[in-house]
Amino acid sequence: xxRIIVVTSGKxxxxxxxxxxxxxxxxxxxxxxxxxxxxxxxLRNLDLIMGCERxxxxxxxxxxxxxxxxxxxxxxxxxxxxxxxxxxxxTRDKDALSQExxxxxxxxxxxxxxxxxxxxxxxxxxxxxxxxxxxxxAFIVTNPEVSSVRDSDRMLGILSSKSRRAEENEExxxxxxxxxxxSPDRVKLGEMLSVDDVQEILSLHLLGVIxxxxxxxxxxxxxxxxxxxxxxxxGQAYADVIARYLGEDRPHRFIDEKKxxxxxxxxxx
Amino acid sequence: xPTDSQHSNYHPPxxxxxxxxxxxxxxxxxxxxxxxxxxxxxxxxxxxxEFFKNSPVIIDLQELNxxxxxxxxxxxxxxxxxxxxxxxxxxxxxxQQLKKALELAIPAxxxxxxxxxxxxxxPQALQATPATEPAPILESxxxxxxxxRSGQRIYAHGDLIILAQVSAGAEILAEGNIHVYGSLRGxxxxxxxxxxxxxIFCSDLQAELISIAGTYxxxxxxxxxxxxxxxxxxxxxxxxxxxxx
Numbered sequence: 001x002x003r004i005i006v007v008t009s010g011k012x013x014x015x016x017x018x019x020x021x022x023x024x025x026x027x028x029x030x031x032x033x034x035x036x037x038x039x040x041x042x043l044r045n046l047d048l049i050m051g052c053e054r055x056x057x058x059x060x061x062x063x064x065x066x067x068x069x070x071x072x073x074x075x076x077x078x079x080x081x082x083x084x085x086x087x088x089x090x091t092r093d094k095d096a097l098s099q100e101x102x103x104x105x106x107x108x109x110x111x112x113x114x115x116x117x118x119x120x121x122x123x124x125x126x127x128x129x130x131x132x133x134x135x136x137x138a139f140i141v142t143n144p145e146v147s148s149v150r151d152s153d154r155m156l157g158i159l160s161s162k163s164r165r166a167e168e169n170e171e172x173x174x175x176x177x178x179x180x181x182x183s184p185d186r187v188k189l190g191e192m193l194s195v196d197d198v199q200e201i202l203s204l205h206l207l208g209v210i211x212x213x214x215x216x217x218x219x220x221x222x223x224x225x226x227x228x229x230x231x232x233x234x235g236q237a238y239a240d241v242i243a244r245y246l247g248e249d250r251p252h253r254f255i256d257e258k259k260x261x262x263x264x265x266x267x268x269x
Numbered sequence: 270x271p272t273d274s275q276h277s278n279y280h281p282p283x284x285x286x287x288x289x290x291x292x293x294x295x296x297x298x299x300x301x302x303x304x305x306x307x308x309x310x311x312x313x314x315x316x317x318x319e320f321f322k323n324s325p326v327i328i329d330l331q332e333l334n335x336x337x338x339x340x341x342x343x344x345x346x347x348x349x350x351x352x353x354x355x356x357x358x359x360x361x362x363x364x365q366q367l368k369k370a371l372e373l374a375i376p377a378x379x380x381x382x383x384x385x386x387x388x389x390x391x392p393q394a395l396q397a398t399p400a401t402e403p404a405p406i407l408e409s410x411x412x413x414x415x416x417x418r419s420g421q422r423i424y425a426h427g428d429l430i431i432l433a434q435v436s437a438g439a440e441i442l443a444e445g446n447i448h449v450y451g452s453l454r455g456x457x458x459x460x461x462x463x464x465x466x467x468x469i470f471c472s473d474l475q476a477e478l479i480s481i482a483g484t485y486x487x488x489x490x491x492x493x494x495x496x497x498x499x500x501x502x503x504x505x506x507x508x509x510x511x512x513x514x
Contacts, residue, residue, distance in 0.1 A: 150437060
C-alpha cells in the first residue's frame with residue numbers, strides 16, 4: 001500500500017525542501033519506488049535541489065489541468081532510477097491547485113509508487129493545506145528556535161483537524177518530528193533550544209536530528225540531495241531518519257556536542 | 270418438537286425503552302417581546318456561534334407567566350428555529366400556551382413548582398431536564414486525550430477535561446470547570462456563560478491567559494509562586510485567586 005508523506009513546518013526556511021529531497025532519495029535508494037512532488041507553486045525550488053531544473057517540460061499544474069499526462073510531467077532522477085520528481089509550476093500561483101485535482105493525481109501515483117513525498121510550501125494557506133490534506137504520514141520539520149516550534153505546533157493542529165483522515169474519522173496522520181539545523185555547541189551556550197526543550201513543547205515522536213552543516217548548502221548548490229553525501233554528518237543523519245522511518249532501531253547521533261578523542265574514550269553520554 | 274418451535278418463534282427484542290437524564294439549555298424568558306428576545310439572542314450567539322448552532326433548547330415561561338405576560342408561542346418558536354435553535358420542550362406554560370406548543374410538536378416538561386399547569390396535558394416525552402433552578406446549566410464533561418495545538422479552539426458545554434498539554438496559542442473554553450493534566454500554555458476560559466462558581470485546575474500553569482466568568486489574568490500577572498506549578502483557580506469576591514494544589 002502506497003503511503004503519502006507530507007514534509008511540512010508552517011515556517012519558511014527551516015529545511016522542508018532539503019528534507020523532502022533527502023528522504024525521497026533515501027527511500028528510493030532503499031529500492032522503494034518514490035515520487036516527490038513540489039507543492040510550492042510559484043516558488044519552485046525542489047527541481048534545483050534535485051538537480052533536474054534543466055529537464056522540466058511539464059509541471060504539476062499542467063497535469064491537474066489535463067494539459068499533460070502524469071508520465072510526461074514526471075522526471076526520472078539521474079542518480080536513482082526508482083525516484084521521480086513532479087515539479088511545481090513557476091508561472092502560476094497556489095490557486096491553480098484544486099483539491100479534487102490533487103486527489104486525482106495522488107490516486108494515480110498511488111497505483112505505481114510505494115512512497116509519495118509532498119514538499120509543502122511555507123505557511124498554512126492553500127498550498128500547505130493541499131500538501132497535507134491527503135497525507136498518511138507527516139514529517140514536521142522544525143528548527144530549534146521558538147517561532148519555528150510554535151509554527152510547527154500550529155501545523156500539527158491543522159493536521160489533526162483539517163486533513164482528510166481527520167474529516168473522514170480515520171486513523172489520524174502519523175506525525176514525526178525532524179529537528180533540523182541543530183547545533184549542539186550553540187545549545188550548550190544557551191543560544192538554541194535543546195531537543196528536550198522542543199520535545200517538551202511538541203511531544204512528538206522524534207525521527208531524527210539533522211545537524212547544522214555546510215554539506216547541506218553544498219548539496220543544494222550542486223543539485224544533489226545531501227543524503228547522497230555519505231561522508232557528511234547531515235547525510236548520515238538523513239540516512240538514520242530513513243532507517244527509523246522504515247522501522248529500524250538506530251540510536252540518535254549528532255545530539256551531543258562534538259567530543260575530542262579523550263571525551264569519546266571516557267565521556268559516556 | 271417443542272424446543273424447535275419455541276426457537277423459531279423467538280425474536281430478540283428490537284427495541285427497549287430506557288429512562289435517561291439529559292442536560293439541555295433552558296431559555297428563561299423575562300420579556301414577552303419576541304423582537305427584543307431575538308436581538309439579545311443574536312448577541313449571545315455571536316459569542317459562541319458553533320455552540321448554539323442546532324442546539325436543543327427548552328423554553329421556560331414561568332417568569333413571564335408570573336408577571337401575567339403572554340407571548341405568541343408560534344412566533345417565538347419560529348424565531349428560535351430561524352436562529353438555528355431546536356426547541357424541544359416548553360415548561361412553566363399556561364394550558365393555552367401548552368396547547369399551542371403541542372400543535373407545533375413541542376412537548377411539555379415539568380418545571381420547578383409547576384406541576385399544576387401541566388396536569389391537563391399528558392407528558393409527551395421523557396423528562397429531559399432535571400428539575401433544577403434555571404441558573405447554571407449542567408452538562409456532562411468533555412474529555413480530550415490529544416494535545417491541543419496552537420491555533421486550535423475547544424468549546425465545552427459543561428466541564429472540560431484535557432489529559433494532554435494545551436499549547437501556547439491554543440484556546441480552551443468551558444461553561445463549567447476546566448481540568449488540564451498536561452502543561453497549560455494556551456488560554457483557558459472557564460464559566461464562559463457567566464458561571465462564577467467555575468474553576469480551573471491544572472497540573473502545570475504556564476497559561477497565556479486564564480479567565481473565570483469574564484474575570485481574567487494574563488501571563489504577566491502570574492507570580493513565580495504559581496508558575497509551572499499545579500494550581501486551582503477560582504473567583505473569590507470577584508477576584509481571580511490562584512492557589513497551589
